[in-house]
Amino acid sequence: MSPHNGHPNHEHMPRRGVIATLAMMAAGLCLLFPAGCGNEKALSFRQAQITHIRQSVVKVYVTIQRPDYRMPWQGGRPGGGTGTGFLIAGRRILTNAHIISDASQIQVQKDGDSRLWPARVAAVAHDCDLALLTVDDPVFFESMSHLPIAESMPTLNDEVTVYGYPLGGDRLSITRGVVSRLDYGVYVHSGVDQHLVMQVDAAINPGNSGGPVIFRKQVVGVAFQGLEMAENIGYVIPVPVVRRFLEDMQDDQYHGYPELGALCFSRRNEALMKALQLPATDNGPVVMYVDPYGNAYGRLNARDVLLTIDDHPIQDDGTVLMNGNSVDFHEIIELKQHGTTVRFEVWRDMQRITVEVPLSVPDDPFIFRTRYDQTPExxxxxxxxxxxxxxxxxxxxxxxxxxxxxxxxxxxxxxxxxxxxxxxxxxxxxxxxxxxxxxxxxxxxxxxxxxxxxxxxxxxxxxxxxxxxxxxxxxxxxxxxxxxxxxxxxxxxxxxxxxxxxxxxxxxxxxxxx
Structure with a gap:
């Protein structure tokens, strides 16, 4: 950006450049003055859409006291922070778990309203960094409207809009960017859980967390983390993870994610293929270890080759094709709920067999997630x-x-x-x-x-x-x-x-x- 707020320096512009610029301005006059080109209705519609979303987005204020692991009998030093949330169906405010974790007080503020409303946690999922808040005073919801959750994700290069309250100001911020990557990665909040992640080239700064990411007037994700030492790279919890969280909460209790517990490696070694006597037409990763606390324990074995999962062919690198995107096969399990099953076709002892794995959420003391909302013993x-x-x-x-x-x-x-x-x-x-x-x-x-x-x-x-x-x-x-x-x-x-x-x-x- 130049010293003149991004505008070109006209002082040294050649004369023919000025003439050319004037000609372009004349030719594009209707772009500068849309009222004369019949675009007033389009602009009015867009403004109405933004207004509708603004009425759904709130700023979240928290007072936080983290536990002191050096002196567990006393709390750590109190602190404060802010984030973003937005209203969804059922008078619930969707936000990030990391915003409200270890919070002793939560307040929310509507756009254009100076009042702070007391809020409380209705549900929290630390494994996918999502939380639901509610406000007990029904007056809070007057003049608000909830945002619809999309059924599917945008595709690469689709433009999305991020709403939030980043640090540095009190007003709602609106930024745009395109979807640049869909990947499977670690969620920083828990430190160990891996889920689907959507990367956008819109900056997501502290305070933006919990804000809605909009595509075609629907929520396609929740802003949740950025990348240090990088500009205009933000990460979004995509709609499949959001919808799964909300479906899990249908009985007003969050169960969490089932853990398959099968560690696999890519089957690209020709010598290994011969040792396993796998037909050349088959693909799939090889199981190298089965977690004793995982759902696969006693059902899958080391040296099993996973050929399909719920009839989806698994490639040698462990990926499957879902909705036109190549994702890790665990993503199919990610979308399932506690109490369901997943079916594998497996190559074992020189034959194809079918293995069904019941899915549950294990009580595993050796998953070293970061802990929140509890005082250490x-x-x-x-x-x-x-x-x-x-x-x-x-x-x-x-x-x-x-x-x-x-x-x-x-x-x-x-x-x-x-x-x-x-x-x-x-x-x-x-x-x-x-x-x-x-x-x-x-x-x-x-x-x-x-x-x-x-x-x-x-x-x-x-x-x-x-x-x-x-x-x-x-x-x-x-x-x-x-x-x-x-x-x-x-x-x-x-x-x-x-x-x-x-x-x-x-x-x-x-x-x-x-």
């Missing part, structure tokens, strides 16, 4: 703070990945199931913090370690640790950690004497109080 003794390892704990390390336990945390969180660690643990208990006191001065080398045993008892979970610490061994508390031969040893009498002093110094609940 902890066990404290002698100023030692023990908690359950979660994805949130990685923020304790900050940028200091030189911590010797960082690699251990990463290994345990990523390979708990593949390396059978889950057989020894229900969850991983870590020493997340040490409140300095003379009784624990020698313990700092164990900070961030993963507990495997205490006082002669194995520690599978936090409850095991709590119970084990009630019974010292020969007058000492002895705690073992993964990967270390040294034990942490604390005299039980000194620990008992120090508890009240530590509680007073750090404003903890008095352990001797009734």
């Amino acid at each position: 902890c066990v404290m003794m002698a100023g030692l703070v023990f908690t359950v390892l979660t994805r949130n704990h990685f923020t304790l390390l900050g940028r200091d990945w030189s911590d010797r336990y960082a690699a251990q945390w990463l290994y345990f969180s990523q390979y708990a199931k593949m390396d059978n660690l889950y057989k020894q643990f229900d969850e991983f208990v870590v020493l997340s913090n040490i409140l300095p006191h003379p009784v624990n001065t020698h313990c700092h080398g164990f900070r961030h370690g993963i507990v495997t045993g205490a006082n002669g008892h194995p520690v599978r979970n936090l409850a095991d640790l709590r119970q084990a610490l009630e019974s010292p061994t020969n007058g000492f508390h002895i705690i073992q950690f993964a990967g270390l031969q040294d034990w942490m040893v604390l005299p039980a009498d000194e620990v008992r004497k120090a508890e009240t002093e530590i509680a007073s110094s750090y404003e903890l609940p008095d352990p001797e109080a009734p």
Whole structure:
């Protein structure tokens, strides 16, 4: 953009350029003055459409207090933020989960209205970064109209419009861009869940999140994340993910996404094809690992070749063709709900077989999603703070990945199931913090370690640790950690004497109080 707000610098324009420009202006006069060209109705219609959408879009204000994983008994520092939402059928406001997560107060504001209306969460889906809000005061919905949700996605190069309240101003922002990519990617909010993503070349900045993305007067997605260090690249939760979330909520309860739990790799190796004796006319990825908590466990096997899914042929790279787009075959499972089934045609032991997999949402403690809206549990003794390892704990390390336990945390969180660690643990208990006191001065080398045993008892979970610490061994508390031969040893009498002093110094609940 030039120093003149994007207009060309006319000072040095050649004379013939000026004449040519005047001629073009004369020829295109009706473009500059649409009223004289019969376009007034078109403009009026478009303005009415924008007005209709503006009446449906709200600004969301939140007060947030994240948990403090170093000191779980107290909340973190309160903060605030803003985002966008929009009204859909049923007097519900659709927005992003990351806007309202850990919020202690939520308010919404209509366009052109200075009043802030108290709102509450009606449903939240952290695995797909969507949430529903509602306002109890029926007056709020007067003069508002809901936006319809489209049945299908736009195609590549279709122009869409993004509405929202990005940071830097209080007024509604309207930007346009084209659909540049449809892909399958990680949703930053949970850190692990992968769903369909629509990329647009319209900037999506903080505050835009939760805003509707419109195509042909219908919502085709929800703006939800941008790309750092890149201009005019925004990401949208596309309409299939939105519709699935709303369908899941039909019984007023969110169940979540079924997890197949089959890790596959591309079958492009000629030697592998011969080893599997797969006919040359067949395609499909090869299963290399089946998650013990996944729906495929006991139904699919390692070295199975997945040929089709619900009659959709699967290519060697694991993609299928859906609505003219090539997407990962998991997208077919993504669209299914808890309690349904998916059917595979599989090449196993030199024959084609059909395998049906019932789909459910597993209770898997080893999916390391970022946690929200819950206070972390902890066990404290002698100023030692023990908690359950979660994805949130990685923020304790900050940028200091030189911590010797960082690699251990990463290994345990990523390979708990593949390396059978889950057989020894229900969850991983870590020493997340040490409140300095003379009784624990020698313990700092164990900070961030993963507990495997205490006082002669194995520690599978936090409850095991709590119970084990009630019974010292020969007058000492002895705690073992993964990967270390040294034990942490604390005299039980000194620990008992120090508890009240530590509680007073750090404003903890008095352990001797009734």
